[in-house]
Amino acid sequence: MKFSGPLDELKRRTEEALAMGGEEKLAARRESGQLNARERLDILLDAGSFIESGMFARGIRPETRGKTPADAKVAGYGTISGRNVAVVSNDFTVLGASSSAINGKKIRHIRETATSRGMPLIFLGESAGSRMPDRMGGAGRAMLGQDPFEYLRSRKTPWVSALLGNCYGSSTWYSCMADFAVMRKGATMAVASSRVTSIAINQKVDPEELGGWRLHSETTGLVDVVVDTDQQALEIIRRFLSYLPSHAGETPPRCPVPEGSDETGEAVLEALPESRTAVYDVRAIIRSITDLDSFFELKARFGKSITTGLARIDGYSVGVIANNPKFKGGAIDIDAMRKATSFMVLCDSYNIPIVFLVDQPGFLIGVDSEKRWAPGRIMNWMNALSLVSVPKISVIMRKSYGQAYLNMGGGKNSHEVLAWPTADLGFVDPALGVHMLHKLKREDDPERFDALLADIRQDSSAWSLAALYETQAIIDPRHTRKTLKGLLKVHLGEGFVGQHALANWPTSY
Template sequence: MSHEDNRVELEARRQRAMQMGGEKKLKQRAEQGVLNARSRLDALLDAGTFREVGLLARSIRKEDRDSTPADGKVSGFGHVAGRDIAVVSNDLTVKGASSSATNAKKVAYIKRTATRSGMPIVFLGESSGARMPDTMGAESMSQGGADPEQYCRRRDTPWVSAILGPCYGSSTWYTCLSDFRVMRKGATLAVSSARVTSLAIGESVDAEELGGWRLHSEVTGLADAVVDTDEEALEKVRSFLSYLPAHAGEAPPVQAPGTWSAPDAETLLDLIPTQRTRTYDIRKVIRAIADDGSVFPLKERFGKAVVTTLARLEGQSVGFLATNPFIRGGAMDPDACRKATDFMVMCDSFNIPLVLLVDTPGFLVGVSGERKAAPAHIMNMMHALQLVSVPKVSVILRKSYGQAFLNMGGGRNSDEIAAWTSAEVSFMDPGVGVSVVYGLKREDNAEAFDAACDSLRADTSAYDMASVFGVQTVIDPRETREFLTRSLALHRRRRSNGVGQHHMANWPTYF
């Protein structure tokens, strides 16, 4: 064949691969308002930057080679906001994006290259699981374990997953291993499909109940964000990556001066009541401290007594971990502890300084919490906090009682602690303490009860803490942003250019 003949054949093969599962299937998706594997990449990546690898890959089975363009997974490299990323986009129109020997090699190549070169990996999930009959039999199963680190996570680079349709098998596994997971309503995430599960257990199973967005955003905590459309999900991915470094060996990117603005500090005085019995929403407080428009919440529907959110202070990425008095007065339960631990692991692994805002009566006690292993989750959170090697700065807003004082950065568990003038620290809420110590109840003798409360409240103020150097400073609420920016700058890890020690890089991605 001549060079021209070879060129023509190459172009014809490329065009066939680009047609994916065919015009009919692609048209159906478009009519449903769902993007396909390649249009998702167009929405995610900077225009014209995608460089595909494995375009001409096909099934190893001869009878399937003409029906498996790119073998159901579109993989390659591109830019998000000018920075390199690696990406795998599952093509459900080709054999349900099922996992096979060929596309497993493609995914392994992407992971290996991204890890070695230091770039984030984005998985656009939508797959039906393992491809049969490719994986049937002892020989196929044995070969499937050829990569000993297929599902090993060391947090060398950020991993991000978007759940954009039915996700079973590999899409589920990589989602669970990721640092950020965004889920589109209508998508599902489970070990196996509702059909396979129904056959296995002998009863009907609803797909939404099996692995829908409500389950994973409110019960399992696997979904960090929930959106309505593919486009929104991909924009969430782009936003998340903007807070993180390309790899664990560098500090997060910084927004240039002039691209951010500070909120009005006076609003803080109106957001938080001085009466300790009145609730408020800590999310509004965070927005009144961080750069305008920079707050990026994670797991909003899960473990609501704690708020975890990425944000920026003077253009610098920070992680806010805050108790929320709007939910059960800020008393933390096992889900809240899990959420807090997961967030600390992510921030420490990718060199994001931690800000703790504290207003909590302690941990929620009760039978349901004990059945969820509350003590273990409390200690996991404590353990994680003590392993955090990036700057940790705490601000006690109103109350911090009991073990939660330590879990939220008290004692020597922060690099620096400030207390608002309204702060109070003690072993437990004075009202509870009076009932425990003196056996008094307000309804029995209000005067004696109040007098005993006043007695237990002695020596618990912000000034009492400052007098024994339990906090480094007492501040007016309006000084919070200034305190945080100066404190984080002071405690920056200069010896390592802002890079932490990553003690939790191998911490389980779910526990």
């Protein structure tokens, strides 16, 4: 056969690269239930669509060149549901997927191609951090900072990160910059490993406490969704991307509406208690006004008094920001403020209209809130909301008190404000208002207290708001989905692309 020598060499080197860190390490992963870097791509991408970039890359130092197939990061392009994506999958079987001079070039090339060609970028993280020999001394310093845009997050295309093992160094950085992060239980994410941290602070450090899933899903809010297996994480990534466009210059794909989606109106009344002080889970209402099985919650364990998530209404992708009285009575705490602001950044960056579902008694105030910068968080939210250019529709279901009325899209902070007849507007709870205005408690004079309370409630009703044209419509709660469908068609037209003023908003703050 012609060219048998070069072709045999290609075959041999390809087999070397596909062997990754060797059968012993791959077998150990199989036994532990962890997929390897290439198996993850087989599940994530459409079958047969992967085009690899840099299969024959090797570590730059002589002592590592012979044991670094693909230099520990499997990179390239493929499709998800027929749409192009760019991927970097860390191969922990090769020197712990440590970051090096050469695989850093691979990441840069894939990232630049994704940005310039309008593709989502997906990082499948598992990394020991920097490869120390490459990073030591002056030569190691020269590796850093050669790409001035390495940490620029301009949100021209969606970035997604999966934390699927021990993630330190670049795996951590890219997760913190991503639009969406999913974490497998048992994985960790931190600046450095627990071993390195223990040495640095001369104290034993538990890996889970340092950077486990509970920390990042419940305390830091850096993780959006937690899963049990690699397979679940990869399926979650596919689902997340289905709500987003491939790049900021196009609209999200519109999907078929599942049968039965328009038959859920009565479920709204079933979910909403008749008592204005009774709590409920707003997610039941979200599911009753969105397309069947389309609600995809983000940061469910963090800032629980606000529920955020992607969904579809009449096939359109929408973002939902909803007060959830099940937690803290719906009072908006510091974590909920951060959660709502970051979610608005996501929606505005990728042309996803926002629906506010409002039932909040105001911000959770107190010494701890002030120490955690509550006024700044509130104004961060308002600043971001003022820059949001995608259509915003606010539905006032029950309470909407104080400054938070504006944060939840009240007044001109939404393009359309709807109210249910159950809406309760005011600065504070009416009973507290009687006490504040008249220095009167019910036990002091029940008859006078009830009369004053009735006056305040009437002035704070949906009808009072409608008379001032501060709400464009008062609707039967059962007609919410129908009304939203009509308004989305009005405001999205043939295809809405926003101004993206939030594209450079900090990824965490």
